[in-house]
Amino acid sequence: MPGGETARPMRADARRNYERIVATANELFTAHGADVPLDDVAKKAGVGAGTLYRHFPTREKLFEAVYRDEIEVLADRAYALHEQLPPWEALEAWLTEQVTWVVERHKLATILKESIDSGSETFQYCQKRLRAATGVLVDTARDAGLIRRDVVGADVLRLGHGAGMAVRNCSPEDGKRVLDVILDGLRA
């Protein structure tokens, strides 16, 4: 989010460059992987390296800006499932989707996790968003007496992330069994 609403708004040229960099980075990341030289991003975006590094002091910051939207979509899925399915089924579906997401975007998932752990503001917001969304599902299921009383949203998030990282590169049946164990453990 270029120029948060508390601080003075960004100057027009700064905002323009910021957005151009994010767009270019998104393009190059998906095209050539997450290891593209940042100088290349800068060049293709038509800005100097200094400009890129001022806006995004680390590669992770740039990732955050690029993928923030993806997290929003993911979080919204939790609310959608909550409205469409019974409590347990919703939780089950959510965990499954989360695992799928982590498997497909494992590179991003790893970076996201690391950014959160290292206290990034942007991803802290994402974390809060995801936790709130998961929390709704968990609270509903708990109120219905379907799951353990001590489990909270963050736990389900962690379990989903862990399962995704663990299950990547193994057969669907093996993956399902791992997920089954976790779901069983969640049950009251």
Next chain:
Amino acid sequence: MPGGETARPMRADARRNYERIVATANELFTAHGADVPLDDVAKKAGVGAGTLYRHFPTREKLFEAVYRDEIEVLADRAYALHEQLPPWEALEAWLTEQVTWVVERHKLATILKESIDSGSETFQYCQKRLRAATGVLVDTARDAGLIRRDVVGADVLRLGHGAGMAVRNCSPEDGKRVLDVILDGLRA
């Protein structure tokens, strides 16, 4: 494994350097993370960069060599626990130790998990070794009717890995709860 048994054995000085590099790498990796410059490893091991790169063409190869030693120790722990504790307690302790290991060596764990794709021989050996060790604990517990019948050693390994990745950087209580869920899910 310096100088496999099929080829002519390594020259004495080569083997000495190989082992010195692995030992130094292990030390530096655990002390300063998995991103230490390989040149530093070479320098501290008292060898030239060329020597290091001849023995380990890629960083991953070096990880494998380091990981291999650690895996041997880790696998042996499983057998030790199997002899010292009742079935369920042994499995519980094993999972806990595995999680701890992954948390402490998460960088290493991540990179080696990623080298599955490259079909590394060393890695495959390590995987077999760990699965065999975990398998003993799992089979014993299953024979005693303590855990689900469909679970196999590899599943426990995956769950442990996932839990470790997920639980890194969260409070011990939160970590314990995640592990509790998994252990509960494992129970018959």
Next chain:
DNA sequence: CGATAATATGGAGAGTGTCTCCGGATGCGC
């Protein structure tokens, strides 16, 4: 115990990516 072949060594240096620094340009408020 040499002598010779086979093997291993190390470290300079080329190639590449990261990140900083600051003179100069540009947008913004008056």
Next chain:
DNA sequence: GCGCATCCGGAGACACTCTCCATATTATCG
């Protein structure tokens, strides 16, 4: 239009990776 705060660009210092090959070390054999 003017002055100031802000932003830009890209050269260049620095860091890491990896190669190359003249030299040194080890193994082998007569």
